[in-house]
Amino acid sequence: xxxxxHPSVERRPGFLPRSSLQTLFTVLLQTGYKIYGPQVRDGxxxxxxxxxxxxxxxxxxNEQQPGHYRLTSGESRRLFDWNHGPQALKPLxxxxxxxxxxxxxxxxxxxxxxxEVTQTAVIGVRACDLAALAILDQHFELEMRPDPHYRxxxxxxxxxGVDCAQSASTCFCxxxxxxxxxxxxxxxxxxxxxxxxxxxxxxxxxxxxxxxLELRAATDDQLEAMLQATTRAAGQQKRxxxxxxxxQQLYKRLEHSHWDQVAERCLACGNCTxxxxxxFCYQVEHEMALSGESAEMVRSWDSCFSPTxxxxxxxxxxxxxxxxxxxxxxxxxAGWQVQQRRIGCTGCGRCIAWCPVGIDLTEEVTAVLxxxxxxx
Amino acid sequence: MTxxxxxxxxxxxxxCDGCQLALLNLGEPLLLxxxxxxxxxxxxxxxxxxxxxxDIALVEGSVSTPEDIERIRQVREHSGLxxxxxxxxxxxxxxxxxxxxxRDTWMAAVYEQPGHIESLQHxxxxxxxVKVDFEIHGCPVNSRQVVAALRDLxxxxxxxxxxxxxxxxxxxxxxxxxxxxxxxxxxxxVTVAGCGALCPSMxxxxxxxxxxxxxxxxxxxxxxxNQLGLDRAAVARRFHFIANHAPAFKQAGERLKETTxx
Numbered sequence: 001x002x003x004x005x006h007p008s009v010e011r012r013p014g015f016l017p018r019s020s021l022q023t024l025f026t027v028l029l030q031t032g033y034k035i036y037g038p039q040v041r042d043g044x045x046x047x048x049x050x051x052x053x054x055x056x057x058x059x060x061x062n063e064q065q066p067g068h069y070r071l072t073s074g075e076s077r078r079l080f081d082w083n084h085g086p087q088a089l090k091p092l093x094x095x096x097x098x099x100x101x102x103x104x105x106x107x108x109x110x111x112x113x114x115x116e117v118t119q120t121a122v123i124g125v126r127a128c129d130l131a132a133l134a135i136l137d138q139h140f141e142l143e144m145r146p147d148p149h150y151r152x153x154x155x156x157x158x159x160x161g162v163d164c165a166q167s168a169s170t171c172f173c174x175x176x177x178x179x180x181x182x183x184x185x186x187x188x189x190x191x192x193x194x195x196x197x198x199x200x201x202x203x204x205x206x207x208x209x210x211x212x213l214e215l216r217a218a219t220d221d222q223l224e225a226m227l228q229a230t231t232r233a234a235g236q237q238k239r240x241x242x243x244x245x246x247x248q249q250l251y252k253r254l255e256h257s258h259w260d261q262v263a264e265r266c267l268a269c270g271n272c273t274x275x276x277x278x279x280f281c282y283q284v285e286h287e288m289a290l291s292g293e294s295a296e297m298v299r300s301w302d303s304c305f306s307p308t309x310x311x312x313x314x315x316x317x318x319x320x321x322x323x324x325x326x327x328x329x330x331x332x333x334a335g336w337q338v339q340q341r342r343i344g345c346t347g348c349g350r351c352i353a354w355c356p357v358g359i360d361l362t363e364e365v366t367a368v369l370x371x372x373x374x375x376x
Numbered sequence: 377m378t379x380x381x382x383x384x385x386x387x388x389x390x391x392c393d394g395c396q397l398a399l400l401n402l403g404e405p406l407l408l409x410x411x412x413x414x415x416x417x418x419x420x421x422x423x424x425x426x427x428x429x430x431d432i433a434l435v436e437g438s439v440s441t442p443e444d445i446e447r448i449r450q451v452r453e454h455s456g457l458x459x460x461x462x463x464x465x466x467x468x469x470x471x472x473x474x475x476x477x478x479r480d481t482w483m484a485a486v487y488e489q490p491g492h493i494e495s496l497q498h499x500x501x502x503x504x505x506v507k508v509d510f511e512i513h514g515c516p517v518n519s520r521q522v523v524a525a526l527r528d529l530x531x532x533x534x535x536x537x538x539x540x541x542x543x544x545x546x547x548x549x550x551x552x553x554x555x556x557x558x559x560x561x562x563x564x565x566v567t568v569a570g571c572g573a574l575c576p577s578m579x580x581x582x583x584x585x586x587x588x589x590x591x592x593x594x595x596x597x598x599x600x601x602n603q604l605g606l607d608r609a610a611v612a613r614r615f616h617f618i619a620n621h622a623p624a625f626k627q628a629g630e631r632l633k634e635t636t637x638x
Contacts, residue, residue, distance in 0.1 A: 041552070042551075042552040042557070042579065043552060043557040043558060044552045044557050046550075046552070067555075067556055067600070068556060068559075069553075069556050069557050070557070085552070086547075086552060086553065087550060091550060096547070096548035096549070096550065097548055263593075264593075264595070264596065265593075265596045266593065266596070267565035267566065267592075267593045267596055267597060268541075268565075268589075268591065268593065269541045269543040269544075269564065269565035269566075270540070270541055270543050270544045270547070271543050271547065271553060271565070274543070274544065274547030274548070275547065287524070288524075288527050288528075288531070289527075290405045290408055290409070290412070290523050290526065290527050291408055291412075292412075292527065292530060292531060300548060301544065301547070301548050302540075302544075303540075303544060306539070306540045306541070306544065307539050307540075307589070307590055307591065308539050308540060320591065321591065321593060353556065354553055354556050355556075356543075356553065356555045356556060356562070356564075356565050356597075356600060357596050357597070357599075357600045
């Protein structure tokens with residue numbers, strides 16, 4: 001399963017000394033990008049607009065457990081030794097709340113509202129989130145019939161990925177085949193070494209930047225250190241998901257008693273779906289001005305844990321927490337295999353860390369698959 | 377058109393006036409409102425005619441005196457649609473906390489001559505006494521929700537209640553979960569949205585001003601609060617707080633109190 005230790009995308013990295021990271025920022029800014037990068041905000045790694053590499057989270061590591069997230073600061077000069085915060089790319093492309101169109105009564109008219117975007121370089125993106133973005137791209141039909149709002153945001157991004165040199169205890173990307181090494185979906189790749197960064201491009205957009213960096217040739221030792229880092233990170237992972245075929249068995253476990261046990265703990269608050277980088281459900285609501293003369297059609301993140309999500313007129317399809325949790329897990333891990341040709345999980349572990357009561361997806365799926373009898 | 381404008385009344389019962397103020401703080405929509413409705417009674421804003429017939433009555437406050445009972449029945453009689461607004465009107469309000477205690481003892485401790493106080497043994501939501509057509513929760517209500525409900529009624533459709541959790545609002549705003557990142561107990565997972573995740577946006581846990589979701593898992597949240605350092609009595613107080621007489625919270629708190637006494 002652990003395919004990502006040796007990425008399928010060929011890397012030809014050059015070396016950028018730690019002291020020259022400013023060069024990357026300068027080139028990006030001069031090329032016209034705004035820089036969106038990780039910073040410590042409100043006790044978590046959050047992506048914000050920034051222009052100074054000095055404000056990157058130096059020496060910061062994350063401790064993630066079920067229902068628990070804490071950052072710690074150390075003496076290390078490394079900038080990317082954390083894994084992730086609650087969000088990364090999803091809110092950038094799939095806005096939490098946005099107006100799709102405006103309506104006027106006199107004259108009667110519809111007006112599409114597209115988001116105003118600015119060319120943005122996102123620095124510090126991880127393999128799990130890039131894999132998740134590929135799934136979102138598929139869902140919003142970037143290739144065939146793109147959602148215009150999603151596309152506008154998505155096209156504005158230059159993605160600068162970073163290999164994970166260590167894993168949080170909630171990470172399980174090695175078992176889904178999505179990390180901890182970058183494997184596509186980015187424009188520029190980076191691997192952090194103690195003395196600096198190995199940098200390579202994967203797209204023309206990325207090359208336009210890396211060509212300006214005056215990178216030094218990477219040494220064999222540096223290339224070896226790059227591989228060892230992700231191998232070590234993968235080795236740290238204790239959690240894992242069963243393979244895709246085994247996960248398809250979930251639909252034969254719909255009456256398993258374990259769903260009741262999960263429902264005793266699950267709050268149905270929707271936190272797991274909000275932090276999940278692949279959960280794409282939304283609601284669209286008509287918000288009329290008090291005058292009655294104009295209205296906005298507003299799309300916002302929904303969750304299959306919300307009571308409204310399965311409303312069908314006066315009938316609620318999933319009228320209890322058990323059915324909602326079951327829907328979420330079976331859809332993400334089995335249903336998506338039919339719809340999207342892969343599972344909807346990339347092993348980031350956010351649903352585990354950010355669940356207020358610490359429900360662990362990997363434990364629950366194992367319990368459902370291993371215990372009890374199959375449905376007839 | 378003007379002579380067929382629907383009539384609107386805003387009534388006050390036992391409350392702090394905060395929900396009426398939320399209406400007065402509407403801004404631009406407030407200027408528009410008199411063009412759409414005829415405001416026949418809204419003492420806080422000017423027009424005072426408590427017995428006026430109205431198509432829509434917004435009712436703030438809980439019923440806590442014998443006189444309140446008479447008055448709410450009268451309001452019901454004089455109103456087409458009755459909409460209770462705010463935690464007092466929908467769930468008894470903070471004053472309903474007295475329902476859980478020995479009211480007479482408290483009264484004697486506070487007032488030198490409690491005999492002058494004429495209040496009911498219990499403070500109750502409006503729906504305890506009369507039929508309520510729609511409820512808007514919050515302490516205070518979000519004026520955006522009141523406007524949306526009025527607009528719906530003016531358009532001849534049923535207003536839509538908010539049914540999602542505070543967590544959903546919180547995550548849409550990009551806020552960091554206080555419970556997970558700080559270990560701070562937060563009522564967000566059992567509370568209905570509407571406030572815009574106000575307390576979490578200030579780094580605090582939610583106090584559930586907007587009351588319970590239609591289905592809550594109070595046992596699981598209570599257990600989590602225990603793990604985070606609140607004893608059962610303290611957890612019970614989280615449920616018996618602003619929306620204490622919302623049935624789901626009332627029962628949750630009572631269950632916790634029972635197990636505390638065991």
